[in-house]
Amino acid sequence: MYQYIERDSFIHALNPMVKFLGIGILTLSTVFFLTHRPILLMLAVTLLMLIIGAKISPWQIIKGIGPLAMSVIGFMWVNMLFSDVPGRVLWEWGILDVTTGSVYRGIVLGVRVLVFIALGYLFSATTSPRDMVVSMVQQARVPYKLAFGMYIALRFLPLMSEEMANLQAVQRVRGGEVKGLPGRIRAFRQLLIPLFMSVIRKSIALGIAMESKAFGAYPTRTYLAQTFVTWRDGLFIAFTILFVISLFFI
Amino acid sequence: MKDKGIFGSLTAVDIALTAGLSVIIGLMFTVLSNFVGPAISVLGPLSSPLIYGLWFLGGVIPAYIIRKPGIAFLGEFIAALVSVLTGSQYGWIVVLYGATQGLASEIAFMLFMYKRWDVLAVGLSGALAAIPAIFLDTYLYGSYLDLSIWLRLIAFIVTFISGAFFAIVLGKWVSDKLAATGILNNFRISVKS
Numbered sequence: 001m002y003q004y005i006e007r008d009s010f011i012h013a014l015n016p017m018v019k020f021l022g023i024g025i026l027t028l029s030t031v032f033f034l035t036h037r038p039i040l041l042m043l044a045v046t047l048l049m050l051i052i053g054a055k056i057s058p059w060q061i062i063k064g065i066g067p068l069a070m071s072v073i074g075f076m077w078v079n080m081l082f083s084d085v086p087g088r089v090l091w092e093w094g095i096l097d098v099t100t101g102s103v104y105r106g107i108v109l110g111v112r113v114l115v116f117i118a119l120g121y122l123f124s125a126t127t128s129p130r131d132m133v134v135s136m137v138q139q140a141r142v143p144y145k146l147a148f149g150m151y152i153a154l155r156f157l158p159l160m161s162e163e164m165a166n167l168q169a170v171q172r173v174r175g176g177e178v179k180g181l182p183g184r185i186r187a188f189r190q191l192l193i194p195l196f197m198s199v200i201r202k203s204i205a206l207g208i209a210m211e212s213k214a215f216g217a218y219p220t221r222t223y224l225a226q227t228f229v230t231w232r233d234g235l236f237i238a239f240t241i242l243f244v245i246s247l248f249f250i
Numbered sequence: 251m252k253d254k255g256i257f258g259s260l261t262a263v264d265i266a267l268t269a270g271l272s273v274i275i276g277l278m279f280t281v282l283s284n285f286v287g288p289a290i291s292v293l294g295p296l297s298s299p300l301i302y303g304l305w306f307l308g309g310v311i312p313a314y315i316i317r318k319p320g321i322a323f324l325g326e327f328i329a330a331l332v333s334v335l336t337g338s339q340y341g342w343i344v345v346l347y348g349a350t351q352g353l354a355s356e357i358a359f360m361l362f363m364y365k366r367w368d369v370l371a372v373g374l375s376g377a378l379a380a381i382p383a384i385f386l387d388t389y390l391y392g393s394y395l396d397l398s399i400w401l402r403l404i405a406f407i408v409t410f411i412s413g414a415f416f417a418i419v420l421g422k423w424v425s426d427k428l429a430a431t432g433i434l435n436n437f438r439i440s441v442k443s
Contacts (some may be wrong), residue, residue, distance in 0.1 A: 031389050068339045109392050120341030145257040152269035153328045160273050200433050203270035207263030215262040
């Protein structure tokens, strides 16, 4: 379910929040570019970071972002149809038209979305969810109540899929039929309220357990795991900023 | 001893419940994004505003049940995080959407001083979340960039209405149904004022 791939690499060793900051800067800076050169350069650098910096094989990258890249194709084609960029008209139908300009715009925006996806994969493939939450409190100074909320959500996730399978089995035993799309929609509706009920019951029990151990009694907490900021993080951020600045000059 | 700040009034039970609800809603986000998302990309940029309100429920439902400051933000944020971790096709950028949409929903409840929890407040919290969503869609994805100003305005108004509609029809409805079972008796949703 999680995309985390354990490796011993430069990118893996970065502090999760610093990594998040760097990747955030890269992601947001794509907004400024609507031409092919900076966007393609960005894609190339992201892939290099994945393959060399994080030691993730090209095959794994394809497996990780391939299914998501399907949306890029849809995205490209929508932009080609609906954008109004001037250029030589290639095809026309009513208010829809495709010009050379809109083909270019569609491809550039599509690749831009691919860059988002690849950057996101770079983060989730190299960061363990546990370290991310710990670093959120220790480095980003996020209130620990918020961080614990996330932590609980992470721990609930596998439980939830189990619960869902249970509920589906229960429905089947009682003769609930799942056939075709209407059946699926009905089954989903019948699943929703019991699923909510079971989650609420579990959450309340967990909350009471936490309270009985004095959760929230002190403004700070201690943690089993620690995360640190090292020279690698400085290097990474410096590289990120220099790279983004240089994109404006090519 | 209570610590100050936005999350000051939250107990461990509130946080655990928000997290639990957000896991379900986040899973729903993932399913929506990955199955309905491609349909939207085929149907064009004006089809997504219609169901956009479904993506704002992560803040509305927990906030409507627990009725304390900070829950709308926390709920939408965690739901977005869950959606990323379970493989939403939009990736990590979803967290930015979650945080800003949650903040917008939170502002709606804040405007009513966390005292009103009727159709108006819930509707507004869904509607306000449309503002950051449209803003980010325009500048990150360029979704409405090439549309004329009128089409853009229509897309915006439809998203606004869709946010209010789903917040009331689905968010409030599901929460009231759950409260009717008695399981939420210890929360403010079941306390008649």
